[in-house]
Amino acid sequence: MQLRPPATGAARRLARPDTLRLVNTAGPNPPASSAAGPGLPAGPGDPALDPRMRVRIGRLELRNPLLTASGTCGYGPEYAGVLDYSRLGGFTTKSVTRLPRPGNPPCRTAEVSGGMLNAIGLANVGLQRFLAEKLPFIRTMPTPVFANVAGYSIDDYVHVAGALDAAGGLAGIELNVSCPNVAQGLMFGTDAALLGEVVRAVRGVVRSGLLIVKLSPNVTDIAPLAAAAVDAGADALSAINTYVGLAIDGESRRPLLGNVTGGLSGPAIKPLALFNVHRAYREVAKAAGVPIIGMGGVRSAADVIEFLLAGATAVAVGTALFLDPTLPLRVCEGVTAYLDRHGAANVAELTGALRLT
Amino acid sequence: MSAPSNPTLRVAARDARVVRCREICRDHVRIEAVLTGFPASAPGQFLQVLCHDPDDPAPRFIEWSDSPTPGLARPAPAEDTAWLRRPFSIADRWDDPDGPTHLEVISRAVGPGTRWLSKLRPGDTLDLSGPLGRGFDIPDVQRPLVLIGGGVGIPPLLYVARVLAQRGALDVTCIFGATTRDLLPVPLCQQPRADGVATRCVELPGNARFPALVTTDDGSMGMRGYTTTALRAWAALRADAASALICACGPDGMLRAVAGVTRELGMTCQLCIEKPMACGFGTCLSCVTRIRDERADGGWRWALACTDGPVFDRDALLEYAP
Ligand SMILES: Cc1cc2nc3c(=O)[nH]c(=O)nc-3n(C[C@H](O)[C@H](O)[C@H](O)COP(=O)(O)OP(=O)(O)OC[C@H]3O[C@@H](n4cnc5c(N)ncnc54)[C@H](O)[C@@H]3O)c2cc1C
Ligand SMILES: Cc1cc2nc3c(=O)[nH]c(=O)nc-3n(C[C@H](O)[C@H](O)[C@H](O)COP(=O)(O)O)c2cc1C
Ligand code: FES
Numbered sequence: 001m002q003l004r005p006p007a008t009g010a011a012r013r014l015a016r017p018d019t020l021r022l023v024n025t026a027g028p029n030p031p032a033s034s035a036a037g038p039g040l041p042a043g044p045g046d047p048a049l050d051p052r053m054r055v056r057i058g059r060l061e062l063r064n065p066l067l068t069a070s071g072t073c074g075y076g077p078e079y080a081g082v083l084d085y086s087r088l089g090g091f092t093t094k095s096v097t098r099l100p101r102p103g104n105p106p107c108r109t110a111e112v113s114g115g116m117l118n119a120i121g122l123a124n125v126g127l128q129r130f131l132a133e134k135l136p137f138i139r140t141m142p143t144p145v146f147a148n149v150a151g152y153s154i155d156d157y158v159h160v161a162g163a164l165d166a167a168g169g170l171a172g173i174e175l176n177v178s179c180p181n182v183a184q185g186l187m188f189g190t191d192a193a194l195l196g197e198v199v200r201a202v203r204g205v206v207r208s209g210l211l212i213v214k215l216s217p218n219v220t221d222i223a224p225l226a227a228a229a230v231d232a233g234a235d236a237l238s239a240i241n242t243y244v245g246l247a248i249d250g251e252s253r254r255p256l257l258g259n260v261t262g263g264l265s266g267p268a269i270k271p272l273a274l275f276n277v278h279r280a281y282r283e284v285a286k287a288a289g290v291p292i293i294g295m296g297g298v299r300s301a302a303d304v305i306e307f308l309l310a311g312a313t314a315v316a317v318g319t320a321l322f323l324d325p326t327l328p329l330r331v332c333e334g335v336t337a338y339l340d341r342h343g344a345a346n347v348a349e350l351t352g353a354l355r356l357t
Numbered sequence: 358m359s360a361p362s363n364p365t366l367r368v369a370a371r372d373a374r375v376v377r378c379r380e381i382c383r384d385h386v387r388i389e390a391v392l393t394g395f396p397a398s399a400p401g402q403f404l405q406v407l408c409h410d411p412d413d414p415a416p417r418f419i420e421w422s423d424s425p426t427p428g429l430a431r432p433a434p435a436e437d438t439a440w441l442r443r444p445f446s447i448a449d450r451w452d453d454p455d456g457p458t459h460l461e462v463i464s465r466a467v468g469p470g471t472r473w474l475s476k477l478r479p480g481d482t483l484d485l486s487g488p489l490g491r492g493f494d495i496p497d498v499q500r501p502l503v504l505i506g507g508g509v510g511i512p513p514l515l516y517v518a519r520v521l522a523q524r525g526a527l528d529v530t531c532i533f534g535a536t537t538r539d540l541l542p543v544p545l546c547q548q549p550r551a552d553g554v555a556t557r558c559v560e561l562p563g564n565a566r567f568p569a570l571v572t573t574d575d576g577s578m579g580m581r582g583y584t585t586t587a588l589r590a591w592a593a594l595r596a597d598a599a600s601a602l603i604c605a606c607g608p609d610g611m612l613r614a615v616a617g618v619t620r621e622l623g624m625t626c627q628l629c630i631e632k633p634m635a636c637g638f639g640t641c642l643s644c645v646t647r648i649r650d651e652r653a654d655g656g657w658r659w660a661l662a663c664t665d666g667p668v669f670d671r672d673a674l675l676e677y678a679p
Contacts, residue, residue, distance in 0.1 A: 071640075071641070071642075072636075072640055072641065073640050074638075074639060074640040078638050078639045078640045078664075079638060079640065081365065081366055082366060082368045094640075094642075102658070102659055103642060103645070103659065106632070106633075106643075106645055106646075107633055107643075108633075108642065108643040108645065109633060109635045109641060109643035110633075111439070111440060111441050111635075114440070115440070116440075116441060116635060118635075118641070118643065120641070120642045120643065123642050123645075123659070266440070267440075319635075321636070321640070322441055322442065322635050322636040322637075322638075322640075322641060323369065323407065323440075323441065323442060324368065324369035325368055325369070325638065326368060326369060
């Protein structure tokens with residue numbers, strides 16, 4: 001497994017010598033519980049458990065680079081019957097806030113060309129119910145689970161992230177500083193100074209798990225934001241969240257969404273996401289040795305390869321789960337086939353391997 | 358941890374073979390597909406149907422070929438492509454003795470997804486997930502049962518009729534409404550009466566032989582008026598009307614009217630509602646409806662039509678409160 005050496009001061013300070021293995025990646029054989037369904041290869045030849053698929057996010061090793069994206073996979077139980085978590089690289093929960101949030105009035109989603117807009121409004125059960133009702137199931141999930149945390153003040157972020165980290169059972173925290181749906185949500189992810197402040201504050205309370213900062217694409221240049229997050233101690237970056245968009249019904253002259261604006265996701269944003277991942281990688285993450293979890297419109301093995309080449313270490317599937325919740329497992333076969341065809345030793349080798357000359 | 362071969366749910370299986378497509382009335386097609394290993398289902402449950410060619414703007418794993426630009430020759434979704442799945446009530450379901458399951462959906466062409474469905478031909482394959490959601494809950498088949506469907510809300514009630522007949526229900530009446538005669542998506546075996554007397558005028562699936570009332574807004578077939586006009590006519594002839602359970606599905610205005618009339622007449626009522634859906638699995642949180650909850654702030658909370666519904670008890674739904 002090729003590991004980039006940590007380079008910047010921030011990254012070096014935070015590098016921990018102990019390699020925490022939260023996932024059983026002992027061998028290519030699936031655990032006994034993971035009988036494969038129709039069309040899903042399992043056993044020694046299972047591409048999802050192929051040793052070449054292992055990647056490293058900070059001190060955590062994932063069995064493969066495929067994750068689910070926050071807000072598209074619930075808290076775990078929703079897809080448990082159909083998506084075999086023992087073959088998934090990692091899972092990210094819906095955003096959790098300090099207090100429960102009912103969310104926005106309907107209509108909350110609208111399909112647009114090449115994707116969809118959503119204005120869910122960070123509907124979630126809140127920290128207390130997450131701990132009481134969601135965490136017990138999450139602890140049984142045979143894959144690293146990252147809790148996505150959103151907030152409206154630095155204090156909110158620190159409170160929620162600290163409580164979740166202390167509760168145990170999570171592989172880490174993903175900070176949603178970029179939800180474009182809630183008016184106050186925009187500021188943390190679009191102002192480098194403020195972003196640095198919130199990440200530094202949360203860094204102080206996230207001790208047992210990883211701290212991942214999810215970048216907003218709703219900025220002129222993502223590089224200063226990526227730098228602010230890395231300098232403040234992020235173990236990894238995820239990129240990108242949704243783009244603010246608007247859909248209009250011309251006949252009624254009204255917005256389609258109850259919230260007026262919403263976040264654009266799906267294949268429509270893939271080229272934009274690839275650009276931002278590549279920019280964050282080249283300008284910041286590569287030198288800092290900080291891995292990027294790429295996302296935005298992923299729906300095929302080809303997309304996964306493109307994100308890896310752009311600089312991602314792992315790749316998350318979001319909206320495409322709505323078409324097929326098993327997609328993160330299905331694409332693994334195409335990824336290993338690519339490794340074979342290109343004579344690549346492992347997927348980690350592909351990270352940032354985009355040829356520019 | 359459950360494995361992907363789930364006994365209660367099938368996802369994204371691209372293996373339903375279309376065996377029959379019938380244009381049953383203007384803008385409506387009835388599609389019969391055959392597949393194996395489909396889990397047990399209940400009337401009122403729905404399917405999430407992929408309404409584009411899976412080989413075209415492929416939303417999933419693309420084969421890597423040895424072509425010079427593998428994976429790059431993928432066509433982008435055109436303006437008029439339904440990318441996300443579309444929800445459809447199961448209009449009928451039966452199983453051959455030797456295994457295969459037959460599923461029917463009735464689709465009204467209103468946009469890109471439903472227009473794509475209307476072009477399906479026998480021999481095509483259909484990619485569907487299901488069965489999803491909670492269906493009608495009818496523990497007692499001895500009481501009077503009235504199945505009310507409006508327009509493209511009729512399909513789930515056809516499946517209800519089949520299951521009720523199987524379970525030996527005898528006192529079942531169907532009330533099917535449409536705006537006008539050529540928008541009624543059910544086959545008739547005789548002319549429906551205009552005077553409010555239910556007859557066996559509708560061909561129901563399976564061995565169901567229940568009487569039906571048909572209404573049209575413009576009086577072009579059956580009774581002139583709404584399904585609630587027919588419900589009142591039915592109730593007027595029955596001393597035990599208040600003991601009836603009403604199962605209804607249809608447009609918003611109809612459900613509101615049915616909620617009002619059943620409440621007024623003291624009947625129990627379950628409503629199958631439609632909300633825009635993205636996932637169908639309870640993960641996107643888009644299909645919300647307000648339901649009564651005394652413990653919640655303000656006495657209500659959001660429920661998900663895809664997993665808590667689409668069938669709800671009338672009194673739970675705030676949008677149809679008095
Ligand atoms: C549980 C459930 C069961 C359904 N069962 C059936 C059925 O048996 N037969 C059938 O023909 N249709 C059914 N529908 C509605 C069907 O899903 C929509 O007509 C379909 O999604 C439209 O897709 P489209 O791409 O053709 O059009 P779109 O362009 O997506 O929509 C066309 C128009 O229909 C409206 N619309 C879209 N989806 C919905 C929805 N879910 N509810 C209300 N309005 C909507 C849009 O706002 C727009 O005005 C059901 C919906 C739900 C939620
Ligand atoms: C319905 C929906 C809900 C989402 N909710 C959240 C959320 O709560 N927190 C978050 O950080 N991102 C959320 N996202 C953003 C996704 O995690 C992801 O960053 C984005 O959708 C791009 O990936 P995709 O194109 O594969 O969906 C949501 C996306 C969708 C479509
Ligand atoms: S359709 Fe996604 S939660 Fe109901």
